[in-house]
Amino acid sequence: xxxxxxxxxxxxKFQDPKPCLLSKDTVDQVAAxxxxxxxxxxxxxxxxxxxxxxxxxxxxxxDEATEGGSLEVYPGKKPRxxxxxxxxxxxxxxxxxxxxxxxxxFLHSGVGTKPIKVMxxxxxxxxxxxxxxxxxxxxxxxxxxxxxxxxxxDIGRLIHLYQVxxxxxxxxxxxxxxx
Numbered sequence: 001x002x003x004x005x006x007x008x009x010x011x012x013k014f015q016d017p018k019p020c021l022l023s024k025d026t027v028d029q030v031a032a033x034x035x036x037x038x039x040x041x042x043x044x045x046x047x048x049x050x051x052x053x054x055x056x057x058x059x060x061x062x063d064e065a066t067e068g069g070s071l072e073v074y075p076g077k078k079p080r081x082x083x084x085x086x087x088x089x090x091x092x093x094x095x096x097x098x099x100x101x102x103x104x105x106f107l108h109s110g111v112g113t114k115p116i117k118v119m120x121x122x123x124x125x126x127x128x129x130x131x132x133x134x135x136x137x138x139x140x141x142x143x144x145x146x147x148x149x150x151x152x153x154d155i156g157r158l159i160h161l162y163q164v165x166x167x168x169x170x171x172x173x174x175x176x177x178x179x
Contacts, residue, residue, distance in 0.1 A: 012074060014117035017108035019125040024132050027107065031136030034106055042143060043163040046098045053105070054080035054112070057098065059087050069097040071118045073109040080112045081105055092165045096134050103133025138164055139172045148178050 022030065040049050050057045056079040060070070068089075073081045083101045085094045101118070107129050109116045118126070139162055151157040158169045173179055 012115045014072070014115050017104060017114075017116045017118050017126050020107045020129055021125075022107070022129070024128075027103075027129055027132040028136035028141060030106070031103065031133040032140035032142070035137045035140055040137065042138065042140070042147075043161055046095055050083055050098065050102070053102075054078065055105070056082050058082060058084045060084045068119070069094075069101050071101040071104050071109075071116070073105060073112055073114065073116045075113050075115055081109075092159070092163060092168075095163055096138065096165065096168055099134035099137045100130045102137065103130035107133055135168070135172055135175070138162060139168070141176055144172055145176060145178065148173060148176075153178065 020027075038049055038052060040046075047057045068086060070084045071081060083098060083105075085097050089097065104116065104118045104126070105112065108114075108118070108126060118130075144158075144162075147158065147161060151161070153173070155166050155169050159166055162169065
């Protein structure tokens with residue numbers, strides 16, 4: 001981001017994100033609907049989705065990096081949001097982090113209307129909701145169930161198809177009652 005744009009963003013007073021208080025099932029359904037609306041297909045490039053939404057995907061600086069990601073939302077500015085991922089995590093982990101941060105964007109920033117800044121740290125309701133969103137976005141329930149049956153539950157095939165970690169696949173199949 002150019003220095004002039006960075007200087008302008010420092011004047012923004014960020015709010016702490018507030019939980020949306022939707023149920024896990026509702027967040028799951030909302031995430032799948034948003035994925036369809038923005039044209040996301042499981043396993044596809046998430047950076048293109050971020051850009052389509054008016055955001056910018058960056059890697060955290062090595063000397064400031066954390067294990068997770070972060071999101072800064074700037075209403076009325078371009079880019080609308082900055083999403084940072086860790087240089088320490090692998091590609092599959094970072095895909096979940098990107099979807100998680102998109103969860104904050106959709107659920108906690110009023111789709112970019114509230115200036116929020118979120119660091120992926122700790123475990124509270126806001127973080128749970130973003131995790132629920134990420135799972136529903138990346139592994140939409142109806143499609144995942146169908147693919148799970150076709151793959152006969154083979155986690156390796158599902159990792160390849162959805163481009164997420166085996167842990168994410170295992171959690172999803174458990175949540176959907178497929179174990």
